[in-house]
Amino acid sequence: MKLQILSDLHLETEAFEPEPAPGAELLVLVGDVDSTWAGLERFRGWPVPVLYIAGNHEFDGRELSQAWPALRERCEQLGLTMLERETRVLTDAQGRRIRFVATIRWSDLALFGPLSSAAQRERVLRSAEYFMRVMRSTRNGVPFDAAGVREEALACRAWLAAELAQTTQDWDTTVAITHYAPSLRSADPRYGSQPGTASFCNADDDLLAGAALWIHGHLHARQDYRVTHPDGRSTRVVCNARGHARKGEAEGFDGTLTVDA
Template structure:
């Protein structure tokens, strides 16, 4: 299946006009599209189906639990399929059945192991202040993010391990599944645990793993006894930081 992949467009501040690739069979939105949700209108009437996984900034200034039904309603009205802890099987032009297994997969701060968790959660407080989100009537804290993350991971592990009538599985998460996706500008530091999870043991269960969140592009292969998994990220990021330089919004990915 040929898909076009866009993530981290940050259309609440970034001047960017997405255009459809006429050769794509599917558009995947990998999160952090617009914290206001307003620019999601740009994907209404898209010439191919649109799948979306939410990013952390889709919850900026909102209550985490209350935002989900509102975001679903917004996406439904625009013809966008929002997936959260859900799978969807689509058939491509060659008749192959592709299962998309999708969740935000918030960060659990375990990518550096138990010893690094406390430092990672302290570093995450900075990002929580930027989001200004709430949960259960209180500011969203790293502990709340970790609780959501562990629920996401439990679902993801169980769903990826499930067999069924599909030819291959594509994992779709906003947060990265591995430190291999760490932004080379920052490397492995406590704050990196707010961007990358340690889901390397789940990689063999998917033929392709799509993520966003890191404001850099990735396309690499992970070899394992079951074969190989391709990990891709096509995040645009912010012009002011030089992250959008060389961004190819029209690129096609075969999954």
């Protein structure tokens, strides 16, 4: 199945007009499309089915417990399929069955190992708190802080690990989709291995073998690399995030990029 991938369009501030990719059978939107949700309208009536995975900025200034069902309802109105801790099996033009396993997978902040060191914990949490203040979100009526994000993240990871571990072969291949990156290998080269990177990447390298293709967003740096596993199989990891033009992040972005599942 040929997949068109778009993420981090930030249509709340960016001037970008998405267009269908020739030959694509499915569009995968990997979050941070528009913090106001208005930009989702551009995908109404898209010529192929659309899978949508929320990004962190879709929750800016919102209460999570209310935003999740409201965002799902909005997607249903537009004809988009929103997935959160959900799986879909779709059949392509050749009759192959592709399993899509999807979740936002918030950052659990343990990218550089367990948060057992007081100094390390302080640096990572301090950086994470900055990003959460930018979001200005709440969860169950209280600020959605670093501790709350970590709690949500661990629930996402538990679901993802269980889903990818399934051995029932009612599909021919598996595609994992997360907004947050699954590995430090996806880190933005401008920032590298600094505490803030733990708010963008997770240490999910041990889960990669469960998917032939892993699609993510969140980092405003395109990525396309392959991880080879001990049994000889490999996982391709792809991020096609546009980012902010004012920061030069959109330079070289290909909005009609497609990959094969």
